[in-house]
Amino acid sequence: MENFKMIAKTFFGFEEILAKELQILGAQNVEQGVRMVSFVGDKGFMYKANLALRTALKILKPIYHFRATNEQSLYKGISGIDWSQHLNANRTFVIDTTVHSDYFKHSQFVSQKCKDAIVDQFRSKTGARPSVDKDYPDLRINIHIDRDQVSVALDTSGNSLHQRGYRIATNIAPINEVLAAGMLLLSGWDGQGHFLDPMCGSGTILAEAAMIACNIPANLNRREFAFEKWNDWDNDLFDQIVDSLLKKVREFHYTIQGYDKAPSAVLKAKDNIKNANLDEYVSIAEKNFFDTEKAIQGPLHMVFNPPYGERLDIEMERFYKNIGDTLKQNYPNTNAWFITANIEALKYVGLRPSRKIKLFNGSLEARLVKYEMYEGSKKGKYIQAD
Structure with missing residues (x-):
């Protein structure tokens, strides 16, 4: 199995302990960022990271990176990805967007443009199109725009990994x-x-x-992970x-x-x-x-x-x-x-x-x-x- 880069998201202040968790688990090329740690592993390690990491909120798998300064270049960049590798026309998806940019002000607008690019690609190739499902999508796509840099990743986890699956009853403001x-x-x-x-x-x-x-x-009791619906x-x-x-x-x-x-x-x-x-x-x-x-x-x-x-x-x-x-x-x-x-x-x-x-x-x-x-x-x- 081939190795690829992944990103584990976490809370402020937990970067160092998450990096240590990853190293103990066997990750390669572990690097700390702000509220995130990047690392390298194969598909089996992706499963292991989701199951075992205690301080990760999500594990993302980056698939593409490009530059965009307007809606045309954003649409073109998303169209440059072969979405048939990750999605079928009869399946569903959702896009989560984070924007820190003067070129793009609204995350919802970015999500809409990216959705159009994906749908149009399927329609032109197959005549059919996947639909958006915000609650139970087959594929969750993560778009992060920092100034003019657009990062596209697949969300391997689905719901935040703090949702372990064991907590059925809570009090006022339970701790995450x-x-x-x-x-x-x-x-x-x-x-x-x-x-x-x-x-x-x-x-x-x-x-x-x-x-x-x-x-x-940590996530042994969890009902499902996003990767369980993936093609591979x-x-x-x-x-x-x-x-x-x-x-x-x-x-x-x-x-x-x-x-x-x-x-x-x-x-x-x-x-x-x-x-x-x-x-x-x-x-x-x-x-x-x-x-x-x-x-x-x-x-x-x-x-x-x-x-x-x-x-x-x-x-x-x-x-x-x-x-x-x-x-x-x-x-x-x-x-x-x-x-x-x-x-x-x-x-x-x-x-x-x-x-x-x-x-x-x-x-x-x-x-x-x-x-x-x-x-x-x-x-x-x-x-x-x-």
């Missing part, structure tokens, strides 16, 4: 699965210890933590890739626990964990974190996504102070990480973070912060904020 996995990897979570999410919501961080710990492919879809090869990944699943000898004070959240989290076939690794209890203390001996790794103003009506100052007080009084020998878009509220925690990483939670700028709680007296030797 790729964001959860990236936070865990940035925190250094590798499954070699005990884990707690003390505000677990619908259980996304717990599910991603368990899959990392056991080396379970190889079911046998895909099954071989799944089998090879499952052989690398490892045993886990520690605990993964989740708390939430809302009974409805606990029920949803349990459903999602069960749906992901992870219930043998994860236990969830109805508890208010502020009334708990560390339940295990030895080091504890904690990652969570506390609520903030956009999501819940809570008194920020008191809430963040309670986080700090609970950590320093009740959780010695713990590395605690959490993400917040309420950057101002961090000062109320009363502890100085040992790390601060800039991320985005949706469109909101956020910080992933780390607090190191040391062993010692019950109050612990913690780092006091200035």
Whole structure:
């Protein structure tokens, strides 16, 4: 099988960990960009990347690149691709367009022009034409225009890869699965210890933590990928890739626990964990974190996504102070990480973070912060904020 270039899209701040994931998986020529990492592999690796990458949102396969400064040159460039290699006249397609250009202002206009070029090519060659299906297309085409440079790629994934397939029930503003996995990897979570999410919501961080710990492919529960509808879809090869990944699943000898004070959240989290076939690794209890203390001996790794103003009506100052007080009084020998878009509220925690990483939670700028709680007296030797 021949090798080709691919592009994995990701969130801001995850480029380095995605590149590392790709290298571990066996990708060639791995190069980081902004919110993306390019790499080289064959068709089997394309299947593997979609199945196994935790911090990728999409895998694109570039097929053509040209220059265009107006609608005529855009139409001509798209017409220069032999679309019969990727599509049949009786099938469906959709075009996703991103535009950063003075020559082209509207992505919808670009999509329409590119659609016309594809349809006209089929009509002139066969007398028939493929139709557009925005919801369930057989082929998803990605057009990216940067100034006068037009990149055409096939979307190998389909729906965003954060849609893992295990999450059936959610709470208010659940955390994106790729964001959860990236936070865990940035925190250094590798499954070699005990884990707690003390505000677990619908259980996304717990599910991603368990899959990392056991080396379970991130998208094993996903129903479908876009490449399954392609002309060159190889079911046998895909099954071989799944089998090879499952052989690398490892045993886990520690605990993964989740708390939430809302009974409805606990029920949803349990459903999602069960749906992901992870219930043998994860236990969830109805508890208010502020009334708990560390339940295990030895080091504890904690990652969570506390609520903030956009999501819940809570008194920020008191809430963040309670986080700090609970950590320093009740959780010695713990590395605690959490993400917040309420950057101002961090000062109320009363502890100085040992790390601060800039991320985005949706469109909101956020910080992933780390607090190191040391062993010692019950109050612990913690780092006091200035």
